[in-house]
Structures are given as structure tokens and as C-alpha cells.
Amino acid sequence: MTAIDMTEQPVIEHPEARSARFDLQSFYKHARLLLLPLVTAAIIIGAWEAIVRLKNIPEVLLPAPSVIAVRLIDTLPFLLKQAVPTTLETIAGFLISLVLGVGLAVLVSASRFAREALYPNIVFFQLIPKIALAPLFIVWLGIGSESRVTFSVFISFFPVVVATLTGLTSVDRDLLRLCKAVGATGSKVYTRVRFPAAVPHIFAGLKIAITFAMIGVIVGEFITAQAGLGYMILFAASQAEMPLIFASITLLCVIGLVLYGLVVAAEAFALKRYGA
Numbered sequence: 001m002t003a004i005d006m007t008e009q010p011v012i013e014h015p016e017a018r019s020a021r022f023d024l025q026s027f028y029k030h031a032r033l034l035l036l037p038l039v040t041a042a043i044i045i046g047a048w049e050a051i052v053r054l055k056n057i058p059e060v061l062l063p064a065p066s067v068i069a070v071r072l073i074d075t076l077p078f079l080l081k082q083a084v085p086t087t088l089e090t091i092a093g094f095l096i097s098l099v100l101g102v103g104l105a106v107l108v109s110a111s112r113f114a115r116e117a118l119y120p121n122i123v124f125f126q127l128i129p130k131i132a133l134a135p136l137f138i139v140w141l142g143i144g145s146e147s148r149v150t151f152s153v154f155i156s157f158f159p160v161v162v163a164t165l166t167g168l169t170s171v172d173r174d175l176l177r178l179c180k181a182v183g184a185t186g187s188k189v190y191t192r193v194r195f196p197a198a199v200p201h202i203f204a205g206l207k208i209a210i211t212f213a214m215i216g217v218i219v220g221e222f223i224t225a226q227a228g229l230g231y232m233i234l235f236a237a238s239q240a241e242m243p244l245i246f247a248s249i250t251l252l253c254v255i256g257l258v259l260y261g262l263v264v265a266a267e268a269f270a271l272k273r274y275g276a
Contacts, residue, residue: 045065048064048065049064049065049066052064059242059243060240060242061242062242063242063243063246067243068243068246068247068250070243071243071244071246071247072247072250072251075244075247076251079229079232079247079248079251080251082227082228082229082231082232082248083228083229083251083252083255085145085227085228086214086217086218086221086228086229086230086252086255087255087259089145089148089149089152089217089220089228090152090210090213090214090217090255090259091213091259092149092152093148093149093150093151093152093153093156093213093216093217094152094156094206094209094210094213094259096149096153096157097152097153097156097157097160097209097213098160098206098209100153100157100160101157101158101159101160101161101164101205101209102160102164102202104118104122104157104161105160105161105164105165105168106164106168106190108161108165109165109168109169109194110190119165122158122161125158126158130151130154130155130216131219133151133154134151134219134220134223135223137150137151137154137220138220138223138224143224144224147220147224148216148217148220148221148224149217151216151217151219151220152212152213152214152215152216152217152220153213153216154216155212155213155215155216156208156209156210156212156213156216157209159205159206159208159209159212160202160205160206160209161205162205163201163202163204163205163206163208164198164201164202164205166198166201167194167197167198167199167200167201167202168190168194168195168197168198170197170198170201171193171194171197171198179192179193195274196274199267199270199271199274200267200271203263203266203267203270206263206266206267207260207263207264207267210256210259210260210263211256211260214252214255214256214259217230218230218233218252221234222234229248229251229252229255232244232248233245233248233249236248
């Protein structure tokens with residue numbers, strides 16, 4: 001037998017078989033990403049239910065998940081009505097923080113003077129305990145939605161600034177030198193080079209900001225509102241209505257997940273658009 005005969009011939013995989021194998025791997029990957037958190041949550045909820053039932057924990061201290069589900073279903077129309085102002089104010093605070101955060105990051109990245117003058121102060125204000133400042137916003141802006149939206153912006157725009165600034169300033173220096181060599185204007189460099197490179201960083205900050213925006217609104221509702229899910233939680237606590245508290249929190253979590261999912265969807269679109 002010759003050396004050629006003894007050589008193992010490579011197996012050429014058919015393109016359709018390769019595509020099917022990759023599709024199956026992708027399916028298993030996405031199924032795992034979806035099912036694993038759901039199974040974990042189901043285990044936690046089941047353990048919660050079992051502990052409450054076995055230990056006979058009073059409902060006024062910790063209601064069982066089944067009791068919370070019943071109360072949520074019974075009060076869902078009313079809670080959805082209360083969720084409207086909370087959701088709208090959260091979206092408003094998030095969008096304003098997006099505009100201010102990205103705009104400030106562009107200014108700081110474009111100007112050394114602005115970076116030296118503004119960025120240390122931004123970091124300083126970030127270190128202040130923000131919850132302690134909530135009453136000041138009420139005094140300055142009143143008890144309307146303006147104070148809640150402003151406070152929401154105050155605590156949510158910092159992640160946008162930091163993430164966007166990181167993205168804008170982490171562009172390859174050789175690429176920037178090439179842009180300068182070919183005579184690209186500053187605006188062209190930002191729109192064609194810096195912003196596409198910063199997209200992943202920007203959305204990393206936005207995913208944090210959307211959660212902070214909701215927290216800011218809820219804190220404001222604890223203090224001033226006569227409506228909203230934050231107000232409902234405070235009202236239910238004053239009446240020792242623990243199932244209603246947990247029902248309101250559950251709806252808040254659902255709204256938060258939806259808003260977070262919208263940001264993730266926007267991120268996927270932007271990454272596809274800019275090829276990041």
C-alpha cells in the first residue's frame with residue numbers, strides 16, 4: 001500500500017448539513033438562554049410557596065406567590081391605570097438622560113477644556129447620595145411630574161455620560177490619524193468613526209440608565225405622587241396590604257423588563273446598522 005493510499009482523505013461536509021448543524025446549535029443556545037432563567041425563577045418561586053405554606057407565615061409578613069398572583073389578577077385593571085404615569089415619566093427621564101448624556105460626552109471628548117472643567121464635577125455629583133437630594137427637587141420644582149422626571153434624569157444620565165465617553169475616546173489612534181490625513185472634518189470623524197465605534201458602549205450605559213430612570217421615578221412617587229405604582233406601594237404599606245405591595249412590585253418588574261427589552265432591541269438594530 002502506498003503512502004498516498006494510507007493518507008486519510010478529508011471529509012467534505014455538505015453546505016446544507018453544515019447550515020443545519022449551525023442552526024441546531026443556535027437553537028440550543030437560545031433555548032438555554034431562555035429556559036435557564038425561567039427554570040431558576042420557577043424553583044425560587046416554588047421554594048417560596050413551600051416555605052410560606054409549611055411554616056404558616058402570616059400573610060401580613062410574607063404572602064405566598066399564589067396569593068400575590070390572585071391579587072395581581074384581581075387588581076390588574078386598576079394597577080395598569082396606576083402604571084401609566086410611572087411608565088411615561090420613566091421614559092421621559094430616560095430620553096432626557098440619553099440626550100444630555102450623549103451630548104455632554106461629545107462635548108467632553110471634543111474639548112480638552114470641557115473635559116478638565118466638567119468631568120471632575122460630574123464625578124463629584126455622582127458621589128453624592130442621590131436619595132438624600134430627592135426632597136430638594138420637590139422644594140425646587142414642586143410636587144408635580146417635573147420633580148420626578150428631573151430626579152430621574154439626575155440619577156440616570158451619569159452612566160450614559162461615562163459609557164459614551166469611553167466609547168468615543170477608545171477609537172484606534174491610527175484610524176484617527178488616517179482620518180486627519182485624508183482631510184476628514186470633525187463632524188465626519190464623529191459620524192463615520194467615533195459614533196459607530198461607541199455604539200456598544202453607549203447601549204451598555206443606556207441599559208443601566210433605563211433601570212435608574214425607573215428607580216428615580218419610584219422614589220419621587222414615594223414622596224410626592226397621588227398616583228403611580230410607587231404611590232400604590234406606599235399606600236398599600238400603610239394599610240399592611242402585603243399582597244398588593246408585591247403585586248405592584250411584580251407589575252413594576254414586568255414594565256422594567258419590557259423597557260429593558262426595548263433598549264436591547266434598539267441595540268441589536270444599531271449594531272446591525274453600524275456593523276459593530
